[in-house]
Amino acid sequence: MRPQKSNIVRQSNQLVEARYSLTLNEQRVILSLISMIHSKDKDFQYYDLDITQLTKLMGIDPKHATRDVENVIFSVQDRVIFIREADGQDYLRTHWLSAVKKVGNKIQLRFDPSLKPYLLQLKKQFTQFQLEIIVQFKSAYTIRIYALLKQYVSLKVRKFEVNELRKILGIEKEKYSEFKEFKRWVLNQAKKEFEEKDEKTGKYKSDITFELETEREGKFIKYLIFNIKQRCKEPQASLDLSKNVESSEKLPVLKKEPLLGNEQIDALRLLKENGVNETTASRLIKDFPLPRIIENINLARSKHTKGKAKDLGALTVSAIRDDWATATKSSQKQVEDDNKPKRESQAAHQEQEKKELEDLKSIFQKERHHQIDKLIESWDKVTLKAELSEFEKATNKVIRGRFEKYGLESQFAKTAFMEFVAKKYLSLSENDFVVWAGDRGYEIEGNVSAGYRRRSFKSIGSILDEVVSKMDR
Known part of the structure; x- marks a missing residue:
């Protein structure tokens, strides 16, 4: 099995839109298999896939060709496909393959019989493309x-x-x-x-x-x-496209109008798939621009799938004539316009909260550093020397090297020493921002790595006055 330019993958539109999950190599197997179906086939055959060619197609190590190809095939056989019927209510839930046979260096596969309407004798409502492109x-x-x-x-x-x-x-x-x-x-x-x-x-x-x-x-x-x-x-x-029109193999002609172009023919096909009769569909194509038709076809399908109406054809006609798509956009825009002041207010409020939180963190750091400085200043030379010696032993190699070379003149060493002192001597309420803020009536959540956010605040000014008075003492 080698993809050729003549290898065409042809499947019904319902199969194109079906819900399923296949890996890359599983899809390559299925699509290669579909390309082997002859347009005149009335039943599924056993289609031969050469293991050597499959190995090349899948990028599999030739040393384990048979094993790895079989693993992909067996996985495909277990996969489920969910196909929604045209009415939007009924569905088919089935498997891709009904049988797998190994004969020599070939794997023979056969599609599940329930897939016949979606792969065999397709005359209308189908999509096709070249296998060599998709592989x-x-x-x-x-x-x-x-x-x-x-x-x-x-x-x-x-x-x-x-x-x-x-x-x-x-x-x-x-x-x-x-x-x-x-x-x-x-x-x-x-x-x-x-x-x-x-x-x-x-x-x-x-x-x-x-x-x-x-x-x-x-x-x-x-x-x-x-x-x-x-x-x-x-x-x-x-x-x-001429074979996608149910009533004739010729392009449909509107009274006193020229032949439809490809885009109009596709629109006609989609309208008929939605249950609109040919006369009404032709009139809609004549009366309304294609973008309006397509947008409203999609909108009608969406509403129908959600069970909001039973008659998809009538729903589609109403959607196009009343231009639900434009009305929906206008409604959405109106909602967005109505909510704009609220969004702007929320954004301003969030920005204010962010600023207040940064101010609060700044106050905490100032008070914390003030406490550490006061503690270090209270030590005599013997105590300071002992603390520095303990710090030197406890710190990492990089900081230790800086400390040995520059002492506390090194900003890295000084910062690390202050953290060492804070961890050893400051209480939890003095050293942890969340606890510190909580003791003062501010509900803060989070941590240093994940960040902080506030749950409630009182005025920053009140705590600033409190901290300044403490630092003055």
Whole structure:
């Protein structure tokens, strides 16, 4: 099994959008297997995968080829895939493979029969691309994002809820829970791989790339908008959009209108997938701009998936005609505008708290240093010499070297000696910021390494007066 330019991966759009988690090599196995399905196959066959070729494809050490390839195959056999049906309510939960056989230097695999509607005899609502492109990717998430964007390449834009995309990619809640991590390791990695060039030819390895935009809901990023850019046309891998229209193999024609372009055909396909009849779909395409149609299709699907309405077709038509997407954006903007004074007030309050905390820490340090200085000044020469000798033995090699060479003239040695004295002689309430502040009625949390934060404060001025009066005494 060697990827060729003629090797096409063709799968239904429902399979493209299915929820599953496969490693990079597991995806390479599945996609290589899909590329071996003949367009005329009416049932799944045993498809032969050569172990030697799989070893090269996966980057496996030839010494352990059979063992390592089998481990990947057996892992794939255990994997579960979750496919949502077009109505948004029903679903299929199944495994990828029904059988695995080893014959000589070949592994024979057969897909689970329940996957037939999503891989065999596909005439409409499918996505296809070249195997040789996707096997070059180094991230399993990049492969999935590539397929999801290829599905919408004619429309040039695709919008996801962040959480929905995470589910499709099979990313667990605990993994990349911070958006910046999700963006770095998933989205930016995909973008990086789409931009890579072949070292020999200097050509891009991927035929598409994207620019990413985000939309917030409140202070959180809720939506991702992929602006898809196609670098070149691929006659072998391009979707025959005329076969995506259920009623005819010819491009649909609106009355007294020219033939639809590829973008309109894809919009027509998406509308029909959402349960809109062809007549209504054609009228919507004529009456409204494509960006409005696409945004509202996505919004209708999202609401339908959440169980907010049963009839997806009617929901989609209402969303487009009433332009829910624009209304949602306006509502979000209004909420953000309404909350702006509150956010600014909170930011100012936090800045004030930060300043007060820094002032309080400064007061603590001044009082602490004052206590240490008073203690050292009270010692006679014999006591001071004994303390310095004990300090020299207890300190680390670097500080000891500085002390032996410069004495307390060394700032490093002096600071270390003061800390030594504080730890030995000062009480907890004199030496620990949290305890010190607590004794004075200030609730502080945290520590030196993690940082501090306040729970409640009274006026800084009151404690400043208290400390100054003590230092004067």
